[in-house]
Amino acid sequence: MTVTALCHGEGCRGGNAGGRPGRRTAAGSRLCRACREHFTAGLAELAHLYEECGRVLGGASPGSLRERTTGGELPGLPFNGAAADVRAKMVSVLGSWSGLVAQQRGFTPPARTVADLTAFLLRNADWLAAHSAAAEVTEEIARLVRAGRRAAFPDPTRTIRLGTCPEPGCPGALALAVRTATRAAGPAIVCDADPGHRWTSDQWSVLSDSMESGQAPGAAAAATERWLTAADIAQLWHTPTGTVYRLASEQRWRRQGRAGRTYYHEGDVRACFERRAEART
Structure with missing residues (x-):
């Protein structure tokens, strides 16, 4: 053009x-x-x-x-x-x-x-x-x-629970802590038992293969079924939420509803983004 x-x-x-x-x-x-x-x-x-x-x-x-950390809904102010x-x-x-x-x-x-x-x-x-x-x-x-x-999503800090820490012998669980003010810096995936067990969200595709298997990232892992919201996916793959919804529809990701929210099958999501990454190389 x-x-x-x-x-x-x-x-x-x-x-x-x-x-x-x-x-x-x-x-x-x-x-x-x-x-x-x-x-x-x-x-x-x-x-x-x-x-x-x-x-x-x-x-x-x-x-x-x-x-949920402290307090609850303010009475009379719904x-x-x-x-x-x-x-x-x-x-x-x-x-x-x-x-x-x-x-x-x-x-x-x-x-x-x-x-x-x-x-x-x-x-x-x-x-x-x-x-x-x-x-x-x-x-x-x-x-x-x-x-x-x-x-x-007014809460400045959100915690996305991801599963069991894959480091050998670690009893902790992993969570993706997202703070709105520092979103540009990139959220980190941290173990609640050992803060030294830490990964960037860019490493999620490799890390998810080893979670709940008791093995270090990169080792062979048993398949684990996880479900993520569109907001979770946007944070983990640094993708606009609108693009997530579009891909979910185009690629027919498996989905399920819980308490009025839609969750997408993490395996379908990861496969989609891996294909997109390969197409760019």
């Missing part, structure tokens, strides 16, 4: 670019490939964040597999105002952009539900990427995703 101009996407402008020069776009678009993918992943994630925010409206514990505000904002912003697309393209506007609005905008993502308002739409969608994550 013919290269034409600097990307207008939210990830390439201002402080979000991290000091690097903005990437260039392909002809017919105002976004680079990375910002285009980030934009569509954000749209896909919003429908799921809307549902997660709905879960915490009545005081349900946000997030996924985590430890309503989560932040989640309600974010859900209303999602409908308003997505409805506004869908209205623009419908008006300028002569389409029938979708129903004002987040699922219908995001599906409509995803079908028109290429048109929006080429529109003069591409900068604004990518910025507003990214802002909505950040707000939705904060409302759905």
